[in-house]
Amino acid sequence: MKAKLLERRNPFDKSFTSVIHSFPYFLDIWHYHPEMELVYISKSSGTRFIGDSIQPFSPGELVLIGEDLPHLWQNDQAYFEKGSELKAEAITIHFKKEFAGKEFLEIPEMKEIAELFQRAGQGIVFSPKVAESARELMLGIHRESGFIRLKLFLELLQMLVEESEYSLLSTKGFINPGENLGDTRIDRVYSYTFNNFRKNITLEEVADISNLNPTAFCRFFKKATKKNYSKFLNEIRIGYACKLLLEQKLNISEVGYESGFNNLSNFNRQFRNILGLSPSAYLQKHQKHN
Secondary structure, rough: OOEOOOOOOOOOOOOEEEEEEEEEOOOOOOEEEOOEEEEEEEEEEEEEEOOOOOEOOOOOOEEEOOOOOOEEEEHHHHHHOOOOOOEEEEEEEOOOOOOOOHHHHHHHHHHHHHHEEEHHOOOOEHHHHHHHHHHHHHHHHHHHHHHHHHHHHHHHHHHHHOOOOEEEOOOOOOOOOOOOOOOOOOHHHHHHHHOOOOOOOOOOHHHHHOOHHHHHHHHHHHHHHHHOOOHHHHHHHHHHHHHHHHHHOOOHHHHHHOOOOHHHHHHHHHHHHHHHOOOHHHHHHHHHHO
């Protein structure tokens, strides 16, 4: 599950691209690209991977992803079953920070938008209210051309700047493979973890992937991510557990085992350590808001 660089070219008469996707399921590739990405999910559900964040996604979601931040929308298994009539639909805009020129972000009037772009380096998910308003603007951008198209895009960015209800997704410690680190070991560790977090992963396994002994690996990972590997692994598992809890197809004990925890008490303890409440309280809180 190594992150793949996807390269795209803008049409000669456009400074950014707008696409309406409609597929049986989304592209199942852990990838990154130099363009920023704004995506509105029209139809579809599953698990959203952005940096080291794993959360469920559903229709009506609006997410802004910074440049070179690895991501993946992985549909539920039902989308891949033979004879499935489910659809994965989204509106997506790809653009570079310098879409209006390299000096554009440096002018005083663009200060807040520049700050928005900086936050997007962790990935941002916006409130449902602003997501619906953004959807209308994104459809308008897709239909229009020329100056009207650019005007609508700037209005869209201003709307996102003014929105105070949002959540950052990936941690600041996440290092993406787009950075010229001269060291691909951290990417191999991330990829292996995302692929295998539901099973037991030993320190020796991930150290071996990095061609280090366990002690050296612990120092390497802590320096690269500002957290130890066990905390990183547990955060990934709890993120996946949240998705399973919200689906309400498994009981809490089953969710714990399915997420990679070998006993219920450890699952409850790690869930509380990371989210500040128990799995049952998390589920009750979500049900109250729906």
